[in-house]
Amino acid sequence: MSLFSSFCCVAFLCAGVFLQSLSAQSHASLDKPLPTYRERIQGYEAMSLQGIDPGLSWILENYYQAAFGGQGNWRKIRSLRFEGVLRLPTGTLSFVAFKKKPDYCKIVLFAGNGARIVMAYDGSDAWQLNTMESSEPIPMPSIEALNFIRDAPTAGHLLYPNVPGKQIELLGPRTVNGYACFDLRVTLADGQQVSYAIDNKEFIERQQRVVNMVSGDLEVTTHEQVKKVAGVTVALHSKMTVDGELIHEVQIQRVAANLGLMPWVFARPSATDVPGQLPDGVEDQSLRLSIEESLDLESKRGALAIRVGDDLAPGFFDATRFPDLDEAAKRSILENIGEF
Numbered sequence: 001m002s003l004f005s006s007f008c009c010v011a012f013l014c015a016g017v018f019l020q021s022l023s024a025q026s027h028a029s030l031d032k033p034l035p036t037y038r039e040r041i042q043g044y045e046a047m048s049l050q051g052i053d054p055g056l057s058w059i060l061e062n063y064y065q066a067a068f069g070g071q072g073n074w075r076k077i078r079s080l081r082f083e084g085v086l087r088l089p090t091g092t093l094s095f096v097a098f099k100k101k102p103d104y105c106k107i108v109l110f111a112g113n114g115a116r117i118v119m120a121y122d123g124s125d126a127w128q129l130n131t132m133e134s135s136e137p138i139p140m141p142s143i144e145a146l147n148f149i150r151d152a153p154t155a156g157h158l159l160y161p162n163v164p165g166k167q168i169e170l171l172g173p174r175t176v177n178g179y180a181c182f183d184l185r186v187t188l189a190d191g192q193q194v195s196y197a198i199d200n201k202e203f204i205e206r207q208q209r210v211v212n213m214v215s216g217d218l219e220v221t222t223h224e225q226v227k228k229v230a231g232v233t234v235a236l237h238s239k240m241t242v243d244g245e246l247i248h249e250v251q252i253q254r255v256a257a258n259l260g261l262m263p264w265v266f267a268r269p270s271a272t273d274v275p276g277q278l279p280d281g282v283e284d285q286s287l288r289l290s291i292e293e294s295l296d297l298e299s300k301r302g303a304l305a306i307r308v309g310d311d312l313a314p315g316f317f318d319a320t321r322f323p324d325l326d327e328a329a330k331r332s333i334l335e336n337i338g339e340f
Contacts, residue, residue, distance in 0.1 A: 034165075034189055037103045037153055038123055046159040047071045056170050059182050059198060060161060066203035068155065069231030077101070077232060079261040080154070083279050084252040094279035104266040105152040108274055110282045121145075121152045122266040129271045137271040146213040150192055156208075157186040157194050165189030176206040176222060204233050217242045230257040253279075 047064045049057040068074040079100040086093045086109065098106045106120040111132065118129040119140065126145035129137040140148060153159075161168050167187040174183040174197050181197035188194070197207040207222045225237040234255055240247045256276065264270055 036123065037149075040163045040165065040189070041102060041160050044160050044163050045071070046074060046155075048160075048162060051162055052168075053170075056161075056168060056184075059170065059184070059203070060158060060168075062203040063158060063198050063205075067205065067233045073231040074155075076258070077154075077230060078258050079104075081254075081256040081259055081261070081276060082234075082252055083254040084250060085279075087249040087251070089248075094282055096274055096276075096279060098261055098265065098275070099152075099154045100261045100263070100266070101154045103149075103152040103154065104261075104263060105148070106266050110279065116272065118271055119148060120266050120268075120271075121149055122263065122268075125268065127268050127271075131272070137268045143213050146190075146192070150188065150194070150210075156196070156205075157188065158184065158196060171195075173200075177224070179206050181206050205235070219247070229255045232257070 047060075047068075047070075049060060052060065064070060064074075068077075079098065082095075082097040082099075084095060086095050094110045096108045098104070103121065103123055107118065109117040111117060115132045116129070117131075118137070120127055126140040126148050127137045128140045128144075139145075157166070158168065160166070166189060169185045169187075171183040171185050174181045176197045179197075180200050182200050183195065183197055185193055185195045192213070193211070195209040196205055198204070199206050204226055205223060207220065209218060209220050211217070212219050219240055219242055221238050221240045223235040223238045226233050226235050228234075234252065235250075236252045238250045240249075259275065261275060265273060265275055
């Protein structure tokens with residue numbers, strides 16, 4: 001499902017025409033900004049299928065059950081913390097990522113010698129920090145923010161199917177790695193489109209495709225391993241390709257649910273804060289918040305933490321430490337970070 005596929009997202013269709021039309025919408029919307037995601041979903045149920053075409057409704061109902069454990073279970077999920085590795089052509093980076101309903105998002109990459117690259121969205125402000133260049137967070141460039149804000153919602157865009165401005169279409173069948181799937185395309189209010197391949201037997205997400213607003217590439221993210229965590233299906237191993245070429249892999253090692261993450265964790269003043277323990281191999285503890293400082297104590301009592309890599313094949317998460325980087329490698333990482 002899309003709990004983590006949003007961090008390795010998707011793009012390239014009719015990129016020239018699509019980007020040109022969307023750019024016009026973006027400039028036009030400066031005078032009258034579109035409502036934010038959280039403003040749009042106000043008063044709507046995440047899994048309400050009222051008014052949805054019966055065939056599409058049947059697919060979505062099964063998807064909600066398989067991917068989220070149904071409406072009852074999804075209501076219990078408030079936030080998630082992911083820990084894993086990002087494999088790039090230049091090497092492997094450890095990361096920690098946080099998602100909190102409805103669309104808080106923060107990703108922290110560890111680049112050696114205590115350096116960090118942070119990207120975050122707090123519902124209104126998309127910002128970033130590269131400690132190799134500055135000690136202060138800065139606004140995310142507007143076109144990069146289009147990607148990041150689109151992917152910030154906690155569980156993708158197949159939820160809230162009947163909010164104004166959203167359209168979900170069943171395009172037909174599609175096969176992904178031998179799995180027969182339903183091909184669903186979501187058109188958002190700003191014109192961006194996200195396509196999901198939903199397994200037609202297990203009803204979990206097998207693949208996601210989306211246009212990267214910076215590069216214009218059609219990014220295809222394929223999930224090669226999934227697992228249930230707190231009743232929710234999480235992609236543990238995903239690969240992003242562009243025109244068949246591997247761009248990067250994401251592998252999840254640990255997932256924690258309902259740690260009581262507070263909104264300020266996602267705001268600029270908390271740029272370097274990493275609630276909970278740092279990933280294996282990351283030795284810089286100086287900027288880490290204590291668990292008591294960073295988590296809401298009442299929510300912490302009901303927190304669920306799971307290590308998801310224990311039953312994987314030996315060596316699956318080998319080489320998680322990233323050596324000190326030369327300038328060329330650092331620049332390559334920065335060029336790729338918009339695709340993470």
